[in-house]
Amino acid sequence: MMIEYFGRHGCKQFIRGKPIHFGYKIWSLASSSGFVHQMEPYVGSHTHLVETGLGQGPSVVLGLAEKAEVPPGVKFYHDNLFTTLSLVDEMTLRGYGSCGTMRQTQLHNVPFTAPQTFKKTPRGDAEYLVEAEKLIVRWNDNSVVTVVSNMEREFTETEAKRWNKQKRTMDKVRQPKCIQDYNTHMGGVDLHDQFVSRYRVNIRSKKWWWPCFSWALNSAMVNSWCYYRSWKSGEKDLLSFQRLVAQTLLLRHGTKPSRQGRRSSMAVAITDATRFDNLNHWPCNTGSRYKRCKNCGGRTSFACGKCDVPLHVECFKKYHTE
Template sequence: MTMEELLGIIGVMMMTGYRTTHNKKHLWSAKDDVSSVWAQELMPRNRFLELLQNLHLADNSNISKDRYYKVRPYFQHLNAGFKTAALTRNLSVDETMVPYYGRHSTKQFIRGKPVRYGYKLWCLAASTGYLYHAEPYCGADTQLADTGLGKGADVVLGLLNKCAVPPGHAIFFDNLFTSLELLDVLSDMGLGGCGTVRENRLGGAPFSGKKVLEKKQRGTMEWLSDGDNLVVRWNDNRVVTVATNCEPLEPLVTASRYVKKQGGRIAVQMPRPLHAYNTHMGGVDLFDQCVALYRSTIRSKKWWWPLFQWGVDAARTNTWLLSQRHAKGPQLPFLRELTYVLIKKNTVPRPPASFSGRHQAPEDLRYDGLHHWPAELKTRFHRCKVCNSRTNMSCEKCAVPLHPKCMKVYHTP
């Protein structure tokens, strides 16, 4: 395989994100409604399938106990490239799912997610959606250090260590990760933290019960602080609790909410930590949305193929997000231009097919104008000498494969 062929394959993968096909072989079909001229000009179909069959991301002679050994070098390469962009101040930590419906020991099921079955990745992203690091979750083989503070703190601190986040940044996470112990560690590192917190991680804080607070007026809040950490409980559609070490309670932010009984919208005072959480938490979800919008659709039976394909889509999404800093525009035109460059710049011109050898009749026999009749071939299909399509007919006298409609063209000087 050459580098040009590999880039061409990646270009075809990206093309299937906005030009979906249920079978990759259809791109080389003779039918105009499913075929792709770009793919056909890039390389022959059999060469494309051969390269996919023999494509590997790691040396199989160096098998280790790591269940992700086949894709570990691939993720290291991706993460190194993602980190070339400067870190923004506000970062978010969350999980993402790579769709996979086959069998593998690390496949996860998460109820309520847009993608319920697949591989789970721990991700650190900017609030704008740019992805800095993705760490595959594979149980004991997950390459994140054990901090002794629980799985949530291990993920947050492990991703911050992988990205070498300096002091002065703010990290946002949901209730899967948040704990008061994690906020204390972030404070010692000079980092801010903010996230929703579960009831059993409040350390016995004397808040009113959720059912009691739900009966009060919308916008009612309770808060506690020990000087370093602030915990706020606020009544909206539901009661939500947020813990932070970097956001003050005030100034309050005015939020607009619809009230069915009043038939209109009302203004509600929102604590500043909740406003900051709503503003900066959705970075990983925004990245997922951009990836899913034009997800590559080439299928394979290899267990690691969805991860490889996700990496291509992740690199494409990050590239588009970086371009938004200089020129705003939708993702589809950018993706089409990128696909065009990858395919057209790596297409190797092939010499036209020559039919001068096999099944060639001498000119004195071909143009004598006598007794050239169509006859059915006794063997398998052959290629017509005129249109190069499959045919089971031939010239009885010349023994050359021809369609009946191509007989006159072939025998005319």
């Protein structure tokens, strides 16, 4: 995830193709519902959450799993920035399920067809390799996709719908099951980031710590809402939930101001008995430059001589008579 920042700072990063291009990068571990379990800031290429000797990508996944105290048996889905064959092997040793897309540079000696050649095959074609406890699959979709998983020992296929430009209809194409599972469960971090961006704190500051602080508040609010949805089956949307939390905090911890500000003549409550008693109600000059007429809202320098209600002279009779 990215925390938007407008000033200068040594940890400020740039990511192409993301909604937020400049800001602080955050490594995050989130469930498919958008609940973030663990996060760590990225401060450069030397950032390693744990020393594994497997590189930065695997150290991020393993480090977040350790700090979040994830028990064995949990399934992890990660994109090609983190996925390597050595990571999947290490996750297997630790008892975790692991599935992720891979870059061509991480395949090493896997005997797959070159991506440019494989892209010319019919849409839906796939090739696979079972190695040790890993299943490595390459599939031709809009582009060539490579996925590695330790949660399947056999290659199986399902069906997926894709748009056919020539026929202008939806066609059914063959899709590997591991890729279908990846598409189903991947995206929890992006979902959390989307929820945070909906009603984020919009106060801008060049203090380097302020975006991190405001983002932490927004992230905690989204986490609370995700937990509330799982408990109450989604009775409130995010905006209503934030309003409820704000009102509850004000009622519990809020205090009335020690003194009132300047009293406004428009805020004075005038009873009908005083307004319509027909005694000593005369327009008079207030001495101030402008006030707002109680009747029509226009600017005036006159008010009632008895109840001090600001009024235009032409509005005076209408306001003080039934």
